[in-house]
Amino acid sequence: MATEVLMPALSPTMEEGTLAKWMVAEGDAVSSGDILAEIETDKATMEFEAVDEGIVGKILIPAGTEGVKVNTPIAIIVEEGEDANAAVAAPAPVATETAAPVAAAPSSAPAAPVASVTVEPDFPEGTEMKTTTVREALRDAMAEEMTRNESVYLMGEEVAEYQGAYKISQGLLDQFGPKRVIDTPITEHGFAGIAVGSAFGGLRPIVEFMTFNFAMQAIDQIINSAAKTLYMSGGQMGCPIVFRGPNGAAARVGAQHSQDYAAWYAQIPGLKVVMPYCASDAKGLLKSAIRDPNPVIFLENEILYGRTFEVPVLDDYTVPFGKARIWREGTDVTIVSFGIGMQYALEAADKLAQDGISAEVIDLRTLRPIDYDTVLASVMKTNRCVTVEEGWPVGSIGNHLSAYIMENAFDYLDAPVINCTGKDVPMPYAANLEKLALLTTDEVIAAVKSVTYR
């Protein structure tokens, strides 16, 4: 009985990967535990082992193929004496077709927006654009700023030799050397403190937290030392530092690794808080963050790392803090979001348009400072507002915006502001429960229909 070997998912967010190398050839006998192939994910190269024993009847995806979707058949294992070609006649053509890189996300994950319109672009019309992943955009931003200023260095777990746990710092060690790209021990509290001290001493550190979940170990240094020292010193001593890394839920990593810290850090005077959605903002905002003389919390998202967007090809592209981006103009309702929340906001707006509801979609981009003016102007136009974020409901950014809108545009509101958030529970592991805990596009659509009384 022939069995198909499928492309494995080797990280919580892996959707596709590169079949780097076959460690077996057609006709080889394999048994359970033998290494079949090396698979490159967006983060690492992993060895992939056989589960069954048999003979490698046919290799369906040749070594070196990029963009192989998870669950694509990559080989056939047959039993002794079985004809591989006969056994694979049906599945083979399907498999080879999927080998080409595909931009669209699988149906289980929300699709990246396509139809969205950027209003008020941050760069001149006609600028040459390049398709770039968020991951590359972040790396480019760091490389450009490290080239520009010798005082900028990168520190964190696995940022150097491993090339980044999420491959954000890929190539930086080669480019800048071990003095400026520094692997730390797993000791967040300690290295955050050392980095803050080095900023007091005149350097400009970029601290990568493997994820922001681990930054809770370091939060005293972030808040008490980095954020407050300028004030406590009467303006004498600032702390130019960037704390960056993935924030929020990835996929199936459970409660301790799935938390959105946007509202936590946005509460702290002395910090600046950035949470980009697309690649051009990731690049432009990170460059601004590295130049900023204040401590900046830069909240990335693992699921967005691999998404591609258009990034302007400019020598020195920066995006200022405190300026929201209107992704889509509309007249019936204002949807305010940031970070990964934008994908739900934009997808909802697309679907609502089909129902004749015109949504204006605002990406805050920075949460401290917040661009209140853009939000208020939009709400005064549409008279309705829905906020969208992945974090918990209590004390959320949406709560804050609701209060702000109520205080400053009460008479313009035709309906109460609704906050769409993640559910008020620790993140469950079970796939069905996790899905329930996370925000959905349907919830955003329902909220919009509620405030527009449809």
Next chain:
Amino acid sequence: MAARRTTKKPNVSKEELLGYYRDMLMIRRFEEKAGQLYGMGLIGGFCHLYIGQEAVVVGLEAATEEGDKRITSYRDHGHMLACGMDPKGVMAELTGREGGYSKGKGGSMHMFSKEKHFYGGHGIVAAQVPLGAGLAFADKYNENGRVTFTYFGDGAANQGQVYETFNMAALWDLPVIFVIENNQYAMGTAQQRSTSSQDIYKRGEAFGIAGEEVDGMDVLAVKQASEKAVAHCRAGKGPYILEVKTYRYRGHSMSDPAKYRTREEVQKMREERDPIEAVRQLLLTGNHASEDELKAIDKEIKDVVNDAAEFSKQSPEPALEELWTDIYADA
């Protein structure tokens, strides 16, 4: 007093001895005055006095060069005076006035002077330890040959971040001197009740950091140890630990009733080990100074401290607009 390490008394000049006497006495008189002002309600909140520990910071500072950095905890007034910060600015910060080092916005525990390379003044126990290693990291990065003195107490020595820092400081050969000011009480908890092994200076051994115990009531011994540690760091050999055994005469803070130790214990220490009295005796017995000369110094210091106190009362409270400044540096 646990420190028993005997150090060979170095040849020391009259000027040097007088300098130590003056610096230590300045700290003591300043702190006594701060205690008074606290009692009068002019200083609020927490106020941690350094009385009894003067030889530690004065001895360590004796081996510094321009550009060397220092950072400490909330018991920081002595460190600021010893590195040359203006007593007026320090006292006015204690009273929360505009003329204070932080314009009145930092208070006793949070003061800084970029000019004197004093990096605080930190209110969270042991937070200054990685910060100090970070200052040393910057110096190493800039290859400027500077050394950072990172002070913390026997209480802070039990915080986890100290050992995270030891590890990285050793791993990266950072030019940092960890000065453990062991005054034997972590707030109200005696060292033997909080600390499993009493020799804190040995805790660096696990990381390959050399350390030694120093008699913190003997300013000359402290100075000698400081010179050795500085030489080690400047030679690029990485961090060094000095556990300086000292004693604080006053409570942990002004609001400490000090029921955890006897009055006799404090009295004995004052009578037998006082660091200022020791230098005074050296000056007198060595015929370096007469009683009258020392009295003149006492008077001079008293005047400086009184001026500082007067300044701290006369300096206005910060302008109300100050509430909203210094939150962000201009981008």
